[in-house]
Amino acid sequence: MEHLINTQVKNIQISGIRQFFNRVAQFPDAIQLTIGQPDFPTPEHIKEAGKKAIAENKTGYTKNAGLDELCLAATNFIEFKYKLTYNPKTEVITTIGASQGIDIAFRTILEEGSEVILPGPVYPAYEPIIKMCGGIPVYADTRETGFKITAKQIESLITSKTRCVMLPYPSNPTGCILTKTELAEIAQVLQDRNVFVLSDEIYSELVYGQKHYSIASFPGMKEKTIIINGLSKSHSMTGWRVGFVFAPENIAKHMLKVHQYNVSCASSISQWAAVQALTKGVDDASAMRGEYEKRRDYVYDRLVSMGIEVVKPEGAFYLFPSIAKFGLNAEEFAIRLLEEGKVACVPGSAFSGYGEGYLRLSYAYSMEILEEGCNRFERFIATL
Known part of the structure; x- marks a missing residue:
């Protein structure tokens, strides 16, 4: 009966973000920097x-x-x-x-x-x-x-x-x-x-x-x-x-x-x-925003110190560094980073063809996780 399914639906792919998130489940020891979800509990x-x-x-x-x-x-x-x-x-x-x-x-x-x-x-x-x-x-x-x-x-x-x-x-x-x-x-x-x-x-x-x-x-x-x-x-x-x-x-x-x-x-x-x-919670975001800003500054500075080209974000909780200089497409880089470096990030190609050559890194994670993630990332790119 699949031939009767709406063609527009059949042609749609599962989100690249979710595809990669699901792949990470096979690597329980990996640092997870993929999902755009606040790590703070609901107030x-x-x-x-x-x-x-x-x-x-x-x-x-x-x-x-x-x-x-x-x-x-x-x-x-x-x-x-x-x-x-x-x-x-x-x-x-x-x-x-x-x-x-x-x-x-x-x-x-x-x-x-x-x-x-x-x-x-x-x-x-x-x-x-x-x-x-x-x-x-x-x-x-x-x-x-x-x-x-x-x-x-x-x-x-x-x-x-x-x-x-x-x-x-x-x-x-x-x-x-x-x-x-x-x-x-x-x-x-x-x-x-x-x-x-x-x-x-x-x-x-x-x-x-x-x-x-x-x-x-x-x-x-x-x-x-x-x-x-x-x-x-x-x-x-x-x-x-x-x-x-x-x-x-x-x-x-x-x-x-x-x-x-x-x-x-x-x-x-x-x-x-x-x-x-x-x-009652009009300003609940304020404390979280302050913490995200600290995390952004830390990860941004770490990436720049590694020689990675990246635009400093002014909102949300993502960085989108270029990995073009390493000679791998975004998916290849992300897979190797996961398998060899034990860090999970989303390949930029998940965000349309214009994201090829980039990686999305979420900093909606604790400083401890971000520090270890950056350390592993730095060790990985040193092998390329």
């Missing part, structure tokens, strides 16, 4: 809120868009943090993680043949969803622009079929951000065009030494922008699966239909925990 007050919800039998369905209390908390949070105003009754949807938010956004705005401009290298989950919607991913090569998509690149790639521009910043896998000036230049290109912007801001609370800005804050942009955010990274709640979509009502009302028939609603227990996170 206690949030866990207690989840327990309380269970004890009080708050375990039934909620409104499709989420609890009124949570929608209000989410819109208050994004206004307090980023000066963005959304109506909690009509312009926010609580999703099952940011991933489901991305899915319903693309399924709402894309049709057969719609083009989506996105930076390469980029998080690998976007392209499969675009293709399953009948869309066409169109990549901007950001390797010569500090891994940042530019207004000039976007303008050169726009066609009559362009339906959306993807702005995933702070970036997974590079940790790069777009500055206020860079966003303003992109807004200038897009504000008078009938093109959506899907802005994945899941790492917005993990920006170092400066503020996070959203493209939706610029004149003429909120009306066409769909913001994706959530609590996985900011509040170390990956397994709770709570994300948010913020969009103008005339867009959100259509996404809500897709969401409704897709999942009905997010977990009620997780939603009550999320209310706590966004009210």
Whole structure:
């Protein structure tokens, strides 16, 4: 019966991140630097809120868009943090993680043949969803622009079929951000065009030494922008699966239909925990952010001391060093690093062809693990 499976689904590959993560299971003595998951536990007050919800039998369905209390908390949070105003009754949807938010956004705005401009290298989950919607991913090569998509690149790639521009910043896998000036230049290109912007801001609370800005804050942009955010990274709640979509009502009302028939609603227990996170835990990310910054500085300095070319990330918790000088492709290097050096990193090729020649290293691990990982990495490259 496999010949009857949807062709677009058959042609999709399992994420390169997960493929490599699964390979690591065969090497229990390897240092694991692959997965983008905070190593901090969910804050206690949030866990207690989840327990309380269970004890009080708050375990039934909620409104499709989420609890009124949570929608209000989410819109208050994004206004307090980023000066963005959304109506909690009509312009926010609580999703099952940011991933489901991305899915319903693309399924709402894309049709057969719609083009989506996105930076390469980029998080690998976007392209499969675009293709399953009948869309066409169109990549901007950001390797010569500090891994940042530019207004000039976007303008050169726009066609009559362009339906959306993807702005995933702070970036997974590079940790790069777009500055206020860079966003303003992109807004200038897009504000008078009938093109959506899907802005994945899941790492917005993990920006170092400066503020996070959203493209939706610029004149003429909120009306066409769909913001994706959530609590996985900011509040170390990956397994709770709570994300948010913020969009103008005339867009959100259509996404809500897709969401409704897709999942009905997010977990009620997780939603009550999320209310706590966004009210009593507004600044929970602060301590984690400070620790990540120390880790970033340590690993970055170690790589530079080894003679490795790497852009210093300004957000998220990844470094994306070049390994091109070693004469191995990204997958070959990563496999040998794992098998011989006993360090697991994700080959850059998992993040599109534009990631070839690079390696993604997550520093969402303790300093002890990072120190040993860097020591092993240094010993390994000395053998090449």
